[in-house]
Amino acid sequence: MAIFGQRGLGGVHLTLMVGPVVPIPVPQIVLDALTQVEVVQPDEAAGAFTLQFTLSVQSPLHTLFLLSGGGVVPLLRVILIATINGMPQVLIDGVVNRTTVAPGSDQRHTSLHVMGDDLTAVMQKLEFSGLPGTPYPAMPAEAIVALLLAKYAFLGVVPLIIPSIAIDVPIPTDRIPTQQGSDLEYIRMLAERVGYVFYIEPGPAPGMSTAYWGPKIKVGVPQPALNADMDAGSNVESLNFSYNGDARSLPLVYIQNQQTKVPLPLPIPDIGPLNPPLGLIDPPPQRLRPLPETAKYSPTRAMLLGMAEAAKSADTVTGQGSLDVTRYGQILKSRQLVGVRGVGPAFDGLHYVTEVRHSIKRGEYKQSFSLSRKGLISTLPLVPP
Known part of the structure; x- marks a missing residue:
């Protein structure tokens, strides 16, 4: 359903679906009242959205959003779909948690946020800590995550779980994993222990989502390059980079010999399967960071903790910028690679998109984004267009 100006936007359309559990397209009167959309898609944290409407006294929005925000409808689901050049993409699939009204000079200027x-x-609404059935004997983290995510299949959530490098199956006589906190908190804690991330990616079809538990994906086919300072070939409005050579540290894990009880220090490099380099020149870690209490764990578990900390090592190159979607030609996605050209040999090359913010108004669709990578100088001789 086209609601935001075909004129000057090259066929960009926005579809809004709302409903309890199973959303449906909203009526035209709701679309006419929609004035602005903001969507945030970070690489690790939860995605968020803000819808702004003009509100009149007789508007159906009073019952559609305001009452649900007050708790009458426990789960009001919202799906936003952007279609550019005939290609639809789900921007957000989420639930409403707050509504506010900003009165204006008259009823035509009152706005609903x-x-x-x-x-x-949804995964934070219930606490399962300490309830019967929460222990998970002899189950590795991968099996626990799959079991927890099975409860959300009614929302169209499909799990995608990548096994860790060294699967740690706990022996019941030694320890039994027990859930603490909400499902989301526990799943993210399990991901942090092995250097993984957890997020829910909306799409590809409306009403479906992928619950991803695995490493950051820094490989694959990159998105079309971001071109800066290339005259007519430029497709970004702004783009700048910074370099911090002191951002890296080297985690140090202590493994205890079971016979002699002597702790053995073991440094863990931050370059590996969890964090492949995208730059050729990167300074060595500036400091050692000992991890506490790793000697009391099994060697496998201690190594996983060390690799998890190594994967979190800060990227030395970061970038920020903004673009117009119609000039770029498609929607830039977070959690994927993108090429950069025209900035200079130090920063040209592939970068990982850490965050994307969508700002949509009538006749305008812009994105701001953040990039990161380890090292200067591209690992590729030529950046694909």
Whole structure:
């Protein structure tokens, strides 16, 4: 359903679907009242959205959003779909958690703000800590995550779980994993222990989502390059980079010999399967960071903790910028690679998109974004266009 100006936007359309559990397209009167959309897609944290409407006394928005924000409808789901050049993409699939009304000079200028988070918000509503059935004997983290995510299949959530490098199966006589906190908190804790991330990616079809538990994906086919200072070939409005050579540290894990009880220090490099380099020149770690209490764990578990900390080592190159979607030609996605050209040999090359913010108004669709990578100088001789 086209609602935001075909004129000057090259066929960009926005579809809004709302409903309890199973959303449906909203009526035209709701679309006419929609004035602005903001969507945030970070690489690790939960996605969020804000919808702004003009509100009149007789508007159906009073019952559609305001009452649900007050708790009458426990789960009001919102799906936003952007279609550019005939290609639809789900921007957000989430639930409403807050509504506010900003009165204006008259009823035509009163605005309604509807705010919410992605489907990870549903995973925080119930606390399962300490309830019967929460122990998971002889189950590795991968099996626990799959079991927890099975409860959310009714929302169209499909799990995608990548096994860790060294699967740690706990022996019941030694320890039994027990859930603490909400499902989301526990799943993210399990991901941090092995250097993984957890997020819910909306799409590819409306009403479906992928619950991803695995390493950051810094490989694959990159998105079309971001071109700066290339005259007519430029497709970004702004783009700048910074370099911090002191950002890296080297985690140090202590493994205890079971016979002699002598702790053995073991440094863990931050370059590996969890964090492949995208730059050729990167300074060595500036400091050692000993991890506490790793000697009391099994060697496998201690190594996983060390690799998890190594994967978190800060990227030395970061970038920020903004673009117009119609000039770029498609929607830039977070959690993927993108090429950069025209900035200079130090920063040209592939970068990882850490965050994307969508700002949509009538006749305008812009994005701001953040990039990161380890090292200067591209690992590729030529950046694909």
